[in-house]
Amino acid sequence: MSETGSSTGISIPAWAERVAASLGPGPHVVVTGISPSGNIHNLREVLVAEAVANALRARGDEVRFIFHADTIDPLRKIAPGIPEHFEEYFGHSLSRVPDPEGCHESYAEHFLAPFEEALREMEMDIEVVRSHELYETGVYTGVIGEAIEHTDELRGILQEISGRKMPEHWSPFLPRTASGRLTGARVLEHVPEENRVVYVDEDGWEDAADYSRGEGKLGWRVELAARWKALGATFEPFGKDHTSRGGSTETADRMAREVFDYPVPGRYEYEWIYIKGQGAMSSSKGIVLLPKDLLGIMPPDALRKMMLGRDPARAIELDLEAGFPRFMDEYRSEAGKPFVPFTHLVTVAQTVGDYVNTAAEMLRRGGYGEVAEDEDKLARDLRYARNWAAEWAPESMRLGLLDVEASGEAAAGLDDEQRAYLREVSEKLGPEMDGEAVQDVLYSTAIGRGLKPKRAFAAVYTVLLGKKSGPKAGPFIAGLTPGQVTQRFSV
Numbered sequence: 001m002s003e004t005g006s007s008t009g010i011s012i013p014a015w016a017e018r019v020a021a022s023l024g025p026g027p028h029v030v031v032t033g034i035s036p037s038g039n040i041h042n043l044r045e046v047l048v049a050e051a052v053a054n055a056l057r058a059r060g061d062e063v064r065f066i067f068h069a070d071t072i073d074p075l076r077k078i079a080p081g082i083p084e085h086f087e088e089y090f091g092h093s094l095s096r097v098p099d100p101e102g103c104h105e106s107y108a109e110h111f112l113a114p115f116e117e118a119l120r121e122m123e124m125d126i127e128v129v130r131s132h133e134l135y136e137t138g139v140y141t142g143v144i145g146e147a148i149e150h151t152d153e154l155r156g157i158l159q160e161i162s163g164r165k166m167p168e169h170w171s172p173f174l175p176r177t178a179s180g181r182l183t184g185a186r187v188l189e190h191v192p193e194e195n196r197v198v199y200v201d202e203d204g205w206e207d208a209a210d211y212s213r214g215e216g217k218l219g220w221r222v223e224l225a226a227r228w229k230a231l232g233a234t235f236e237p238f239g240k241d242h243t244s245r246g247g248s249t250e251t252a253d254r255m256a257r258e259v260f261d262y263p264v265p266g267r268y269e270y271e272w273i274y275i276k277g278q279g280a281m282s283s284s285k286g287i288v289l290l291p292k293d294l295l296g297i298m299p300p301d302a303l304r305k306m307m308l309g310r311d312p313a314r315a316i317e318l319d320l321e322a323g324f325p326r327f328m329d330e331y332r333s334e335a336g337k338p339f340v341p342f343t344h345l346v347t348v349a350q351t352v353g354d355y356v357n358t359a360a361e362m363l364r365r366g367g368y369g370e371v372a373e374d375e376d377k378l379a380r381d382l383r384y385a386r387n388w389a390a391e392w393a394p395e396s397m398r399l400g401l402l403d404v405e406a407s408g409e410a411a412a413g414l415d416d417e418q419r420a421y422l423r424e425v426s427e428k429l430g431p432e433m434d435g436e437a438v439q440d441v442l443y444s445t446a447i448g449r450g451l452k453p454k455r456a457f458a459a460v461y462t463v464l465l466g467k468k469s470g471p472k473a474g475p476f477i478a479g480l481t482p483g484q485v486t487q488r489f490s491v
C-alpha cells in the first residue's frame with residue numbers, strides 16, 4: 001500500500017515516495033543549503049527536500065530537516081543591485097559584510113531574512129542554521145581536524161577529478177587573516193590538540209587560527225563532504241550544475257567515502273526553472289522570482305505545485321502571465337472543493353476593490369455562494385487576484401467593471417445590431433436570475449435575433465469590461481445589481 005498523505009494532510013507526490021523508498025531506515029537528516037550571496041530564489045531545491053522529508057515522516061521515520069545557509073562563505077562577486085565598492089569585501093564572510101541597504105545586521109541576513117520569512121509563511125517544518133554559527137560553536141571542529149590531517153588525500157582527489165594541479169601549499173582549511181579575508185593565508189602547521197593551525201598571511205606575518213571557534217572555514221568542495229558527516233546528512237537534493245561531471249558532488253562523494261569514512265547521502269537531481277519570456281532563473285543575471293512575491297499571488301500549496309511541477313527532475317517553464325489563471329483553476333479543482341474561476345475573481349476584485357462584503361454579495365448572486373461563505377479565505381483569494389492583475393496580467397486580462405461613462409465611450413464601437421441586442425437582454429433580465437439563467441438569456445436572445453453569439457458576447461464584454469472577452473458572462477452579470485446592468489446595456 002502506498003502512502004498518499006502524511007498525518008498533517010500534506011499530499012506527497014509519487015516521485016518523492018520513490019526517493020524515500022530508496023533511502024534506508026531512519027532516523028533521517030535531510031539537508032538543503034544555499035549561499036545568501038544575493039536574492040535567494042531557489043525554492044525548488046527546498047521544496048524537493050521538503051517533499052522527501054514529508055514522505056519519510058509519512059512512513060513513520062524521525063526526520064531532521066535542515067536549511068544550511070552558507071553565511072560563512074566569502075563574498076565573491078557583486079550581485080545585481082549591490083554597489084561596486086562592495087568589492088572591498090571580497091573574501092570576507094557574508095556574515096561579516098555590512099548590509100548593502102543597512103536594514104539588517106549583515107549582508108547574509110539581508111538576503112536570508114526574506115527567504116526565511118517565506119519559509120515561515122509556507123509553514124515549512126524546517127530548521128534554518130547559519131554556517132558561521134556552526135563553525136563558531138564547534139559543530140565542524142572534528143571534521144576540520146580530519147580534513148587537515150588528510151590534506152594529501154583531499155588534494156589528490158581534487159587533482160584527479162579536475163585534472164588541474166593544486167598549489168603545493170594547498171590546504172582544505174582557509175584561516176581568516178587579520179584583514180578579515182578567508183583567501184590570503186598559507187597554512188604552515190596543524191596543532192590538532194589545540195584545534196589550531198599556524199599560518200602566514202598575505203603580508204608574510206605568522207599567526208594562528210582556532211578552527212573550533214570559527215576562525216576560518218573549509219574550502220567549499222571539502223566542506224560539502226565534511227558537512228554531510230558533521231550534520232549526519234542522509235539526503236540532499238542538488239541542481240544539475242553540481243552533479244555534472246567534475247562538479248562538486250563528484251569530489252564530495254569521493255571525499256566522503258575515502259577520507260571522512262561517511263556514506264554518501266541519498267540524492268535527487270532537480271532541473272532548472274525557466275520563466276516564460278526571460279530564460280532560466282539566475283540570480284547573477286537578475287532573472288529571479290522571489291518567494292515572497294509569488295506568495296502574493298497564490299497560496300503556499302499552489303506555489304509548491306507550481307515550483308515542483310509533475311516531477312522536479314524535469315525542467316519547467318513558468319507562465320505567470322496569460323497562463324496563470326488556468327494554473328490556478330487546475331490547482332483549485334484538484335482540491336476537490338467548489339471554487340471561483342480565477343478570471344472571475346480578478347473581475348470581481350478589480351470591480352469591488354477592498355470591499356470583501358460586496359465581493360461576497362457579487363459571488364452569491366453570480367452562483368458562487370458556497371465560496372463566499374468563508375470571508376477570510378475570500379479576502380485572501382481577492383488579494384491574490386488583485387496582485388496578479390496589478391503585477392502580471394496582460395492588459396487584456398486586467399478585468400474590472402467599467403464606470404458608466406467609460407462604458408458609454410466603449411459602446412461607441414458597437415453596431416446597431418449589437419446595441420439592439422443589449423437593450424433586449426436588459427429588458428429580459430430579472431433580479432432573481434442566477435448565473436446560468438442569465439447565460440441562457442444572453443445566448444437565446446442572440447440566436448433569436450440572428451446575431452452570431454461571438455458578436456453578441458463581444459458587445460456584452462465591451463460595455464461591461466471594455467474588452468472583447470472576459471470571464472463567463474452569465475455569472476458575472478448575475479453578480480451585478482440590476483441598475484449596474486441597465487445603465488450599461490441601455491445603449
Ligand SMILES: [Zn+2]
Pocket residue numbers: 099100101102103104109110
Ligand atoms: Zn537589509
